[in-house]
Amino acid sequence: METTSLAQRRPRVPGFVVDAGLAVATALAVAVAIRASPEPSGPPEVLAYLVGSAIAALALVRRRWPLAVLLVSATTLQLYYLLDFPGIFPAVPLAVALFTAWAAGHRGWSLAVTAWFVAAPVAFRTLVAKEAPLPVLSDAVRDAALFVAVLLLGEAVRARAALDVERQRSERLLLNILPAAIAARLKQSPGVIADEFPDVTVLFADIVNFTPLSQGIAPEAVVQLLDELFSGFDQLAQRHGLEKIKTIGDAYMVVGGLPDPRPDHAQAVAELALAMREEVARHTGPGGRPLQVRIGIDTGPVVAGVIGRSKFSYDLWGDTVNTASRMESQGLAGCIQVTERTYQRLRNRYDFERRGPIPVRGKTAMVTYLLLGRNPDPTGDR
Numbered sequence: 001m002e003t004t005s006l007a008q009r010r011p012r013v014p015g016f017v018v019d020a021g022l023a024v025a026t027a028l029a030v031a032v033a034i035r036a037s038p039e040p041s042g043p044p045e046v047l048a049y050l051v052g053s054a055i056a057a058l059a060l061v062r063r064r065w066p067l068a069v070l071l072v073s074a075t076t077l078q079l080y081y082l083l084d085f086p087g088i089f090p091a092v093p094l095a096v097a098l099f100t101a102w103a104a105g106h107r108g109w110s111l112a113v114t115a116w117f118v119a120a121p122v123a124f125r126t127l128v129a130k131e132a133p134l135p136v137l138s139d140a141v142r143d144a145a146l147f148v149a150v151l152l153l154g155e156a157v158r159a160r161a162a163l164d165v166e167r168q169r170s171e172r173l174l175l176n177i178l179p180a181a182i183a184a185r186l187k188q189s190p191g192v193i194a195d196e197f198p199d200v201t202v203l204f205a206d207i208v209n210f211t212p213l214s215q216g217i218a219p220e221a222v223v224q225l226l227d228e229l230f231s232g233f234d235q236l237a238q239r240h241g242l243e244k245i246k247t248i249g250d251a252y253m254v255v256g257g258l259p260d261p262r263p264d265h266a267q268a269v270a271e272l273a274l275a276m277r278e279e280v281a282r283h284t285g286p287g288g289r290p291l292q293v294r295i296g297i298d299t300g301p302v303v304a305g306v307i308g309r310s311k312f313s314y315d316l317w318g319d320t321v322n323t324a325s326r327m328e329s330q331g332l333a334g335c336i337q338v339t340e341r342t343y344q345r346l347r348n349r350y351d352f353e354r355r356g357p358i359p360v361r362g363k364t365a366m367v368t369y370l371l372l373g374r375n376p377d378p379t380g381d382r
Contacts (some may be wrong), residue, residue, distance in 0.1 A: 018159060019060050022096050027056035030093045047061075048085040050074060057097045066097075066104040069073060073097040090117040091146035098147070100153030103161065109332045110154065114147045174351035176316050178306065181259045186306060194305035200257035201269040201299045202320055204328035205233070205276055208292040211252040213285045221286070226250060229291075232279045240268045245316060251328075252276075255316060258304055266299050266345035270371060273297060273336045292334040296327025297371075299342040324358045327368065336371040343369045351375050 030052030030193070032209045032222050034045070055073045062069045076188035077093055091098070096115065120138045128300070171183075179188065185193055207213075214222045230247055237244050237254050245253040254272065273295045280293040288373040295369030323339060331337035343352060350370040357365040 023056040033088035070101040099154030103157035202324040298324035
């Protein structure tokens, strides 16, 4: 079952459109700055305007190489100044590259570029050109103010990106313990969530004799084996569109038909059970001993809801849950035991063996069936 982000989906402008717009804006801003410059133009103005086009072109690849784009842009701008073109505020052509590099985490390089274009003109004008310090410092403060504005913009983008990453991480963690629909409801209204489902299919699976098998081996090996098995179960449950509820030790619980009802939940759970049995057969326990799974299934009504405040848990309650658990605990190694209710749903699509009335704890004797496999010539559900 695919899970989607819980955040409200907003229409987003494609990245290449944004980059193209920033490139055009950069070229226009540099052109305006050159045209509005009070300094006389030396070489032909057409050549001077190439700085805007060059830095604008670099903006098109800023996402992939933010630091390289910043350094090449700074070098291009420095060459522009060495050719004695009309003066422009350095933060204008460098704005896009500077805030992108800062947002990408290259803050040291961003500060170095900023310091160079603020301090170098001051040093040149006071030490080489012998200009009066006050006008020089006034221009430096103006340049620095523009750079600070650009860096603050970069910090805002970086903080927003970090917040989005953390939000996505939190959502992934939430979706690991709650179904997507339930998690969305919990975020919108954090009150009690409880629903009654009149028709679902519950499955319990347990690794046969896992506790004695795991004795005498390292704890890491025990956890690794269970992780491999249950990760495989998780993938199978997702593939069949079923909802994993929880694991308890070496037991695994899954349900079909909630939180989104579906008419074929019994069939989907049967397919999962057969696949789980095959998955377990592919693994071996400590010492190379074969593993077996015991599976129990029942179909009927349940109540589902979220319990807890600091550690959420989505769980099921009702006779169907208890009966499915009994089908597993009082089943046979390597077998899939189902109740009469589940059998009636599946008997025309799958092969069964009648086990007969068996004593069930907390209940009278029940007629149960062992699911053997798919019926190669199904006649359809009755």
